[in-house]
Amino acid sequence: MSLAWLGVMPFLLFALLFLVLPTMQIIVGSFRNAAGEFTLDNIVNLFQPSIMAAYWISIRISVASALLGCLVGFLMAWAMVLGGLPGWLRSPLLTFSGVASNFAGIPLAFAFLATFGRLGLVTLILRDWFGINIYAMGFNILSFGGLTLTYLFFQIPLTILIMTPALDGMRREWREAASILGASPFQYWRMVALPILWPSLLGTFALLFANAFGAVATAYALTGSSLSIVPILLFAQIRGDVLQDPHLGYALAFGMIVITGIANFIYIWLRARSERWVK
Amino acid sequence: MKINRFWSWLFFGVGALYFVLPLISTAEFSLKMRRGAYTPDAYWTVLADPRFQQTFTYSVLMALATIAFGVLLVVPTAYWVRLKLPRWRPVLEFITLLPLIIPPIVIVFGYIRLYNTSSWLPLTGSAMGTNLLLMFGYVILSLPYMYRAVDTGLRAIDVATLTEAAQSLGAGWVTILTRVILPNVAVAVLSGAFITFAIVIGEFVMAALLNRPSFGPYMQLLGANRAYEPAALAVIAFAITWGCMALIQFVSKFAPRAPGAQH
Amino acid sequence: MPEPFLSIQHVRKSFGATTVVQDFNLDVEAGEFISFLGPSGCGKTTVLRMVAGFEEPSGGRIVIGGKDVTGLKPNQRNIGMVFQAYALFPNLTVAQNIGFGLKVAGVARAEIDSRVAEMLDIIKLPASEFGARYPYQLSGGQQQRIALARALAPRPKVLLLDEPLSALDAKVRVSLREEIRSIQKKLGITTIFVTHDQEEALSISDRIVVMYGGKAEQVGTAFEIYNRPATRFVAGFVGTLNVLEGRLGNAGKVQVGSGEIVLREEPADVRSGDIVSLALRPEAIALGRRAGDDAVLAGEIADVHFLGSVIRVRVRAGDSIVSLDTFNNPATPPPRIGDKVEISFSSGDVMLLN
Numbered sequence: 001m002s003l004a005w006l007g008v009m010p011f012l013l014f015a016l017l018f019l020v021l022p023t024m025q026i027i028v029g030s031f032r033n034a035a036g037e038f039t040l041d042n043i044v045n046l047f048q049p050s051i052m053a054a055y056w057i058s059i060r061i062s063v064a065s066a067l068l069g070c071l072v073g074f075l076m077a078w079a080m081v082l083g084g085l086p087g088w089l090r091s092p093l094l095t096f097s098g099v100a101s102n103f104a105g106i107p108l109a110f111a112f113l114a115t116f117g118r119l120g121l122v123t124l125i126l127r128d129w130f131g132i133n134i135y136a137m138g139f140n141i142l143s144f145g146g147l148t149l150t151y152l153f154f155q156i157p158l159t160i161l162i163m164t165p166a167l168d169g170m171r172r173e174w175r176e177a178a179s180i181l182g183a184s185p186f187q188y189w190r191m192v193a194l195p196i197l198w199p200s201l202l203g204t205f206a207l208l209f210a211n212a213f214g215a216v217a218t219a220y221a222l223t224g225s226s227l228s229i230v231p232i233l234l235f236a237q238i239r240g241d242v243l244q245d246p247h248l249g250y251a252l253a254f255g256m257i258v259i260t261g262i263a264n265f266i267y268i269w270l271r272a273r274s275e276r277w278v279k
Numbered sequence: 280m281k282i283n284r285f286w287s288w289l290f291f292g293v294g295a296l297y298f299v300l301p302l303i304s305t306a307e308f309s310l311k312m313r314r315g316a317y318t319p320d321a322y323w324t325v326l327a328d329p330r331f332q333q334t335f336t337y338s339v340l341m342a343l344a345t346i347a348f349g350v351l352l353v354v355p356t357a358y359w360v361r362l363k364l365p366r367w368r369p370v371l372e373f374i375t376l377l378p379l380i381i382p383p384i385v386i387v388f389g390y391i392r393l394y395n396t397s398s399w400l401p402l403t404g405s406a407m408g409t410n411l412l413l414m415f416g417y418v419i420l421s422l423p424y425m426y427r428a429v430d431t432g433l434r435a436i437d438v439a440t441l442t443e444a445a446q447s448l449g450a451g452w453v454t455i456l457t458r459v460i461l462p463n464v465a466v467a468v469l470s471g472a473f474i475t476f477a478i479v480i481g482e483f484v485m486a487a488l489l490n491r492p493s494f495g496p497y498m499q500l501l502g503a504n505r506a507y508e509p510a511a512l513a514v515i516a517f518a519i520t521w522g523c524m525a526l527i528q529f530v531s532k533f534a535p536r537a538p539g540a541q542h
Numbered sequence: 543m544p545e546p547f548l549s550i551q552h553v554r555k556s557f558g559a560t561t562v563v564q565d566f567n568l569d570v571e572a573g574e575f576i577s578f579l580g581p582s583g584c585g586k587t588t589v590l591r592m593v594a595g596f597e598e599p600s601g602g603r604i605v606i607g608g609k610d611v612t613g614l615k616p617n618q619r620n621i622g623m624v625f626q627a628y629a630l631f632p633n634l635t636v637a638q639n640i641g642f643g644l645k646v647a648g649v650a651r652a653e654i655d656s657r658v659a660e661m662l663d664i665i666k667l668p669a670s671e672f673g674a675r676y677p678y679q680l681s682g683g684q685q686q687r688i689a690l691a692r693a694l695a696p697r698p699k700v701l702l703l704d705e706p707l708s709a710l711d712a713k714v715r716v717s718l719r720e721e722i723r724s725i726q727k728k729l730g731i732t733t734i735f736v737t738h739d740q741e742e743a744l745s746i747s748d749r750i751v752v753m754y755g756g757k758a759e760q761v762g763t764a765f766e767i768y769n770r771p772a773t774r775f776v777a778g779f780v781g782t783l784n785v786l787e788g789r790l791g792n793a794g795k796v797q798v799g800s801g802e803i804v805l806r807e808e809p810a811d812v813r814s815g816d817i818v819s820l821a822l823r824p825e826a827i828a829l830g831r832r833a834g835d836d837a838v839l840a841g842e843i844a845d846v847h848f849l850g851s852v853i854r855v856r857v858r859a860g861d862s863i864v865s866l867d868t869f870n871n872p873a874t875p876p877p878r879i880g881d882k883v884e885i886s887f888s889s890g891d892v893m894l895l896n
């Protein structure tokens with residue numbers, strides 16, 4: 001019996017202590033009451049209108065920012081890799097994507113307040129130069145639309161970073177073979193290119209979704225507690241037990257794990273289905 | 280082909296506009312502190328603030344500790360898995376992906392409950408213990424990037440041959456790791472380190488919930504109370520992130536290349 | 543010559559300032575198998591891609607079946623093409639790959655299925671075993687057969703193959719090229735086959751186009767190209783060639799080392815006293831004096847390569863080294879290095895290079 005497995009024990013122990021056990025603690029805690037007995041009450045209590053609303057808006061923001069991020073990021077990566085843009089654009093765009101995808105959290109909120117806030121540069125330019133008052137038209141940076149717009153700042157570059165290698169892998173021969181066999185560009189995209197890129201796109205979407213769903217800092221700095229999305233609710237709960245029920249906090253966190261878990265499960269399932277042709 | 284180019288430029292242009300506008304706006308806003316003139320006053324105010332200096336120093340130290348611990352944890356593990364336990368790779372990959380799926384706020388919530396003063400390992404009982412816990416949390420957050428960077432770096436070199444060669448010269452494990460493997464994956468490790476730095480320096484949730492005086496919560500506090508300084512902070516933070524990424528680009532020029540590998 | 547089916551007329555192609563194809567002309571008869579042969583970078587692929595419609599000619603016309611296709615898109619040309627490698631759609635099964643061209647043309651399901659079965663039959667891969675596989679589950683040779691079947695399935699008017707065998711190993715290469723040729727003959731499809739392997743070109747083509755520097759140096763049958771190369775490049779590129787330097791004397795006599803060769807025809811544009819280059823195929827030269835040969839040179843064995851049924855011997859004659867082939871004869875041992883020998887050949891086989 002080889003003892004080689006001992007070599008990964010420090011790592012596994014660390015992951016157990018600071019990743020797995022803390023998560024298990026939350027999951028188990030959400031099925032316990034204050035006396036430590038098994039209960040489903042916490043889960044049931046999640047189904048009150050205010051909490052459901054928080055989940056709902058969180059999901060909407062995450063889906064919207066992930067979808068738009070995938071779409072715009074994909075189009076930009078496509079333009080760069082296959083769309084005939086000059087080659088020198090590639091390196092700066094990828095570097096910038098690396099920066100922007102890591103430029104999240106508090107400073108990002110500041111940047112968007114300075115841009116689309118009530119006194120933001122774009123807001124003022126649109127108002128003073130073009131006579132368009134976006135706030136009078138119902139826009140608010142502290143809202144669903146505003147938060148989605150802000151999240152796109154890291155979602156789009158993340159997509160560019162993930163999709164660029166995938167697009168690089170699209171062989172010119174595939175497009176040419178399709179075309180000489182009589183396929184229109186649209187048919188090529190529908191029957192060959194998109195199916196090949198689909199797993200990467202799905203993976204990007206799942207990652208972007210989880211990314212937006214768990215993000216606290218940007219939303220908190222942008223909106224304080226005025227926009228009640230789940231991570232902010234949980235943040236407030238951990239800080240001050242605003243729900244007056246510590247175990248409801250567990251359930252709230254458990255719900256987050258379940259949703260990102262479902263998103264990733266769907267991703268893995270779809271990927272397995274769409275990737276039968278991969279080794 | 281012409282049509283094609285047109286759409287390409289359009290997508291690119293719209294995207295570029297979306298990314299450039301906030302940067303310009305923020306820079307412009309940060310210079311407007313004094314009425315009617317563009318001055319760097321906001322930057323001086325921020326930089327002169329002792330709490331800025333304290334929290335920034337704290338976060339830098341925290342980032343360095345995270346990097347040191349992360350490297351010590353990840354490099355031997357990734358090396359060992361490449362060398363002896365290739366079957367375990369999927370397991371390790373899965374574990375290192377988890378932090379992208381489980382929200383950090385959930386992880387830190389778990390810490391608070393698991394390592395509180397009345398638990399078996401009361402890390403949050405002392406300032407030092409909490410610092411340690413926060414650092415562990417950051418190691419977890421940076422794991423997806425650190426592990427992937429190092430593993431990619433190891434793929435580019437022939438781990439088995441290098442190891443055997445070193446062993447045949449009588450080198451022990453510590454020597455092999457520090458003198459043979461580490462220098463060869465130094466570029467990968469540095470890339471991981473810079474990303475870790477960028478993540479840790481502005482991290483908010485974990486620090487706020489563990490109540491540590493770091494840069495993230497400081498920025499949040501400033502944002503809630505001031506108008507122009509936050510924009511200056513955003514510019515500074517952007518510059519730091521940009522610096523980290525530029526350094527990654529710079530060091531990857533020195534990476535050993537895998538035979539036939541594209542990157 | 544009957545009306546050509548495919549006609550490439552004065553076609554040029556420049557990328558920016560560099561011209562990679564210049565004034566290329568070729569008429570191909572219906573059902574003919576043409577090879578483009580030439581060194582790397584000589585423009586073979588570029589000409590093929592212009593026929594396919596992937597590149598737009600900078601000048602000239604391409605006519606297929608009496609119709610000018612120069613301005614048509616690839617998907618309007620009804621051409622089949624086989625690429626060098628890895629051009630199968632990885633996300634589609636073998637059957638879906640082969641049926642692709644028919645599906646995009648809106649052919650009915652049942653007909654697609656029967657055509658796919660027919661194609662798999664032609665390339666000798668049983669449908670039951672291979673139809674549902676994905677490309678990654680096939681060997682390189684099988685992939686190229688499928689690629690051929692996919693190109694042929696829509697019944698194209700012209701088939702283009704761009705080095706379809708170069709990614710395969712030697713054995714497969716030989717068997718597959720013969721299979722390609724026999725399928726081509728059976729279907730009678732007009733075919734252009736690009737290769738830089740001369741053996742490949744010589745063995746399967748009706749005619750060969752030898753290309754060099756973006757131009758067609760010579761167009762002809764394998765026999766013509768090999769035995770009567772039109773230019774020095776063709777002579778040197780196709781087959782092994784011995785070049786003897788000699789001084790031209792009177793009445794077509796050429797002094798080579800210690801020997802003398804009398805040319806059948808007196809060269810036109812050289813004067814006596816000039817140095818001329820004479821070319822000879824190895825198989826035209828015999829070791830020793832062969833009956834009927836009118837040219838004899840003395841030399842010394844420089845090198846002996848045993849190649850199996852053939853022995854390639856290199857002989858130093860004067861300043862030149864001459865390669866020649868003799869058949870292996872189990873009864874007599876091969877010559878040894880340093881042996882003094884004579885070589886002979888017929889002056890009718892000598893080509894004068896200029």
Ligand SMILES: Nc1ncnc2c1ncn2[C@@H]1O[C@H](COP(=O)(O)OP(=O)(O)OP(=O)(O)O)[C@@H](O)[C@H]1O
Nearest residue numbers: 557562580581582583584585586587588589737738
């Ligand atoms: N898109 C392009 N832009 C610029 N130059 C090109 C382009 N495509 C081909 N060339 C040049 O044209 C010349 C001919 O290329 P081509 O691919 O036709 O050669 P080839 O005969 O097929 O060579 P090989 O045997 O290596 O495939 C080469 O010098 C090549 O560099």
Ligand SMILES: [Mg+2]
Nearest residue numbers: 586587588704
């Ligand atoms: Mg070529």
